[in-house]
Amino acid sequence: MSHPEQRIIVLDGTDVPDRDIIGGKAWSIARMTKLGLRVPPAFVIPISECARYHENSRTLDDDLWNQIMSGVTSIEQATGRVMGDPEAPLLVSVRSGAAVSMPGMMDTVLNLGITDEVESGLAAITADAGYARDTHARFCHTYGDIVLKADLDPYVCGPSPLEVRDLVAADVGRSIPENPYDQLRQAICAVFDSWESARAKSYRRHWGISDVGGTAVTIQAMVFGNLGDESGTGVLFTRNPLTGESVPYGEWLPGGQGDDVVGGTHAVKDLTELARTMPNVHSELLEWAGILENEHADVQDVEFTVEKGVLYLLQTRGAKRSPEAAVQIAIDLVQEGLITAEIALSRVTPEQIRSVLLPYLAEQTVANVTPIALGEPACPGVAQGIGVVDPDEVESRAVAGENLVLVRPTTSPNDVHGMIAAVAVVTDLGGSTSHAAVVTRALGRPSVVGVGDGVAEGLAGKELTVDGGSGRVYAGYLPLESTRIDDHPALAPLAAWASEHCPVQVVPHTEGEVVDLDSVAQVLDPQTGRVDAQALMEALSQASGPVRSSVLESAEGASALLESGVTVVVADPALPLQLRLIQSDRP
Amino acid sequence: MPTVSEQELSLDFLAVHGLAVRKAAGPGAVADLLNADETAVAAIFDAAMAEGKIAGAKGIFMVAPAGQAWLADQYPVVYATAREDGELTAAYERFERVNTQLLALFTDWQTMPAGGQRVPNDHSDPDYDRVIIDRLGDLHERAERVVGSCSAAQPRLGRYLERLEAAYDKVLAGDTDYVSGVRIDSYHTVWFELHEDLLRMLGRQRQE
Secondary structure, three states, rough: OOOOOOOOOEEOOOOOOHHHHHHHHHHHHHHHHHHHOOOOOOEEEOOHHHHHHHHHHOOHHHHHHHHHHHHHHHHHHHHHOOOOOEEEOOOOEEEEEOOOOOOOOOOOEEEEEEOOHHHHHHHHHHHHHHHHHHHHHHHHHHHHHOOOOOOOOOOOOOHHHHHHHHHHHHHHHHOOOHHHHHHHHHHHHHHHOOOOOOHHHHHHHHHOOOOOOOOOEEEEEOOOOOOOOOOOEEEEEEEOOOOOOOOEEEEEEOOOOOOOOHHHOOOOHHHHHHHHHHHHHHHHHHHHHHHHHHHHHEEEEEEEEEEEEEEEEEEEOOOOOOOHHHHHHHHHHHHHOOOOOOHHHHHOOOOHHHHHHHEEEOHHHHOOOOOEEOEEEEEEEEEEEEEEEHHHHHHHHHHOOOOEEEOOOOOOOHHHHHHHHEEEEEEEEOOOHHHHHHHHHOOOOOOOEEOOOOHHHHOOEEEEEEEEEOOEEOOOOOOOOOHHHHHHHOHHHHHHHHHHHOOOEEOOOOOOOEEHHHHHHOOOOOOOOOHHHHHHHHHHHHHOOOEEEEOOOOHHHHHHHHHHHHOOOEEEHHHHHHHHHHHHHOO | OOOOOHOOOHHHHHHHHHHHHHOOOOOHHHHHOOOOOOHHHHHHHHHHOOOOEEEEEEEEEOOHHHHHHHHHHHHHHHHHHHHHHHHHHHHHHHHHHEEEEEEEHHHHHHEEEEEEEEEEEEOHHHHHHHHHHHHHHHHHHHHHHHHHHHHHHHHHHHHHHHHHHHHHHHEEEEEEEEHHHOOOOOOOHEEEEEHHHHHHHOOOOOOO
C-alpha cells in the first residue's frame, strides 16, 4: 500500500487550502494561523468527505473515523487536555462549513465532550460549580436542539443538565450520548446530514446551486476565559464602530467565558482594564488586530479569549457599523491607502447617507429641556407633529397635509394605516421588539415605545418633537439641525468621488425642462408601495432629456434607469442615488 | 372534544370578522383570507354596508364602529366552544412563545449590533442576514406545527400557513422585503393577521 489517503486536515498554519475544499470557517482559521496569529487548535474534515458519507448510506467509515480520532489526538497534544478526562478535559466546538454558507446547515455545537464526570472536573478546575453546571445544561440544550432536532424553547439559565436531557428524550425518544466520542460522531453526522436538509435543498434549488458538493466539518478546541486571574474573554473593534474614529474599541470581561459576553452575566470593562492588568496581552491583541485589519482592508470585529495569560483569537469578521461610522471609515481607509475610492463607494449604502443627512437635535438644544415622555428608542430619527390617538384620524388629517404623531397604548395590525400616515409613533407599552417597533422600522418612522401606562394618550393634541434615537419626546417644536454634504469632512470627498464614478450624470438642479416620471406614469403600485418596473421602463424610454422620480433610488428603479440609457437625472441630494447607481452598475 | 366547525359559522359573520383582521381591504382579499367565494363576500359587504356595520369607498372597506360593537357581541357566542377547547388554547400558548421569538427575529433583521448598540441593518453582511433567514426557516418549521394544531381545531386558519409559506418562499428566493415589509403580505404581516385573528377568537388581549 502506498501513502495512506489524508482525509482530515490539521489547521496548523502550514497550508491554507482553498475555501472550496475546507469551507469558510476552516479557511478563516487557516488564514489566521498562516498570518502567525494564535487560534485554538483545530482540524477540518473537508467537503469531499460529505459526498462519501452520503454514498456510504450516511455512515462514517472506519478509516475516516480513525483519522478523526487522530485529529482529536493532535488537538489533545497541542492543548495538553484529553477528551473525557475530568482532570484536564478537552472540550471542542463542531461547526459546519460549506463553500457558500446557506440556510439549513447545522449551527455550531459548543462545549462538546462534557459529561457528568467532566462537569465535576470543570467545577473543580474553575472553582465555579455554577458555571460547570450551566455549561453542561447549555450543551445538552444545544445538542438536543440542533443534533437531535428536539422542539425546545430558547435556553434559559436554571434547569439542571438532567432536566434538559429528560426534556430532549421525551420529545425525540433518543438520549444525548454520555460518551464524548459518541457525541462527536453524532454531531459530525448531523453536520453532513444537514447538507441534505429540506431547507438547504430548497435554498439550493432557489439559487441554482448544485447539490453536488457538501459541507466540511471543523472541530476546534474550546479555550477557557475563566481559569483564574489571568483569563477572560472580549471583543475588539479595530476602530470605533459607532463614530468611525480610528481608535480601537472593545469590551473585556475578566473571568468571562463564551456566552457571558452576550449574556451580560459579568461586569463588562473596557480595553484599558486589559492594558492595565495584562499589558503584554493587550499590545499583542492590538498588533494582531492591526494585522487582520490590513489583511482584510476593512475594520474588523475580533473575538478573543485569554486563557492563563495566553491570547487566542476566536473569530474575525468585518465590523458592523453605524451610518456615521460607515462614511468616516470609508474615507479614512482611502486616505490611509488601504482601499481605493472605488471600493469606498461600494462600502457606503444610500440608506446610510440618507440616515446621516436626517435632521437631528443638537446636544445644546436639549441640554436643559426635560422630555415629557421617555421610553425605549425603537427607530432612530427626529420628527415633529401633533399627537393623535386614533389611527383613522391620523390617516384622514395627514391627507390634508398635517404632520401627526400616532400616540397609542399599544399598536395592532389595525393601526398600520395610521403608522404609515404618521410622521412618528409613540406607544405606552412594548419594547424594542414590539409590533410597533417592527412596523415603524420597516417604514423608517421615528418611534419611541414603552413610555409607560397612559402617558401616550396624554400627548394627544400637543405639538411634539419625537427623538427615536434617544427614546425621548419633547413638548413643542424644538429647532433641528441638518447636515450639508458640502460642509461635511467625510461626505464632501465621498460625493466628489461618486460624481466621478457614477455611470449617469446626477445633478441637484438643472435649467430647462425636466420630465417628472412620477406624474407621467404610475411608477409606484399604490397597493403594495413597490416600484412598477415595467411602467417605469416605459416612462424612461419615452423621456428625452433630464428626468426626475422618487423611485429611482430603489434597486428596481436604478436598474431600469441604467438600462434605459437616460443620461441626466435630477435628484437633490445627488449622493444617495449616485451610490445606488454605482453599486447597481457592478456585476 | 367537539369544536365549532367553520362551516357551521355563517359567512355573514366571518366576512366582517375577516375584514376586521385585515383592517382595510376589498372583498377579494377577505375572500382569500377565508378561502371563500369572492362574489359571496362582496354580496355580504353590500348588505353589511346597508346595515352600517362596515364603511368603504372605491372597493376598499373597513369595519365601522357599529360593526366592531356587533363583532364584540358575537365573539363570545360564536367562539364559546373554541374558547373551551384545550387543544386550541394550548396551541395559542405555543403561538405566543413562537411570537416572542419571531418579533426578536424581525428586530434582528432590521437592526444589527455595532459596538454594544443596535444600528439599522444595512444588509452589507450577507452572513448576518443569512443566519437570520435560517432562523426564520427554523421558526417557520415551528410555526407549521403551531398553525397545524390551530387549524385542526379551526380549519379556516390553515390558510394562514399557506400565506406564511408563500412569504417564506419569497424570502428564500431573495425577495427579502417579505421578511418584515409593511404594505405587502410579508411574514410579519401574515403572522400579525393570524395573531389578531386568534386574539379575537379567543378573547385575549395583546401583550405589547
